[in-house]
Amino acid sequence: MRARMAIAISGQQVEFREVLLKDKPPSMIELSSKGTVPVLLLKSGQVIDESLDVIDWALNLSDPDNWLRSNKSEKSLELIHTNDNEFKHHLDRYKYSKRYDNEDPLIHREKCLIFIDKLEKQLSSSQFLYDDEISALDISILPFIRQFRIADMNWFDSLQKPNIQDWLMKFLESKLFKSIMMKYDKWEEGDEKIFFPN
Template identity: 55%
Template sequence: MALVKSQQSCVLREVILRDKPKSMTDLSPKGTVPVLLLESGEVLDESLDVMYWALEKNDPENWLRSQKAKRSEDLINKNDGDFKFHLDRYKYSSRFKVINKKEHRDECLKFIKEINDELKAKEYIYDKDVSFLDIAIMPFVRQFRIADTEWFDSQPYENVKIWLKNLIESKLFNAIMVKYPLWKEDDEIVIFP
């Protein structure tokens, strides 16, 4: 979303992580997405780094305003730390050989409640408009919902549900969720966006 909002183009290669191309792991041995190779030769392989890079080049709606607040940094750290740890064990419990995935779901709910409280007086987490903070956290909350949509939708966190619905129904989100064919070594270049 940050790439589109900042009007930064890149070559897109759609991959399946269970069948990572060698060219990807040569650039980033950790083997996760995203991987962005800059013209300078620097490799960005963390979503937050890609977001910062794009928005530092062009931030037409001042999404980075949220990053001036310590609270934003704290929430992103909780999201990328405890919440993601428990989300992975809840959503992919068989992969982690988790005995009680409900414990991990309950741990995730602590963060959901915190976000819900942040949203009591405003439409988005930082203020009345979308910011970096929303875009950094939303994909993980979306994945938490996807793990058991019916259960999530029955929970009493109305602020989070409205916030998430607004983001996933936005033109921007739907513009980036286009499915691309899997990339193969000799394919033509696909430019995103």
């Protein structure tokens, strides 16, 4: 999702293939043995298989709204690191607790709240996480906060955390978010090419 947002805002267009992670096409595994999305194959033959790297690739080609300005801040990079490591660790064990043995989802939910509280405080002084405009910091963290809410929407929406709730809803109701969340049919070998954004 965050890679899609960066590609869309940068004005790049890529050939798009929707895959199911439980039924990965061999051509995807040949490009990246990690077996996770996204996987971006450049014309040069270079493969980019980390979403943060796709963001950097797209925005370094064209960054019309200066989203990359947040990457100059060590604090921003630390937040992204915490999000992608500690927060994601606990989010997985909260939202997908059945995949893990002897894990109490509510304990992991409480651990997630430590990071949520940090973001709530950060948003008390600006509309977005870096300043008053969207930046790469926001889109890097957004998908994970969205998943945290999806795990129990009623509970999340009942929290006394208006800053993070308002921040999330700004994105969920935005034209950009709605445009990148279009549904695509699963890609099969031999299918006609489709492009994103289309």
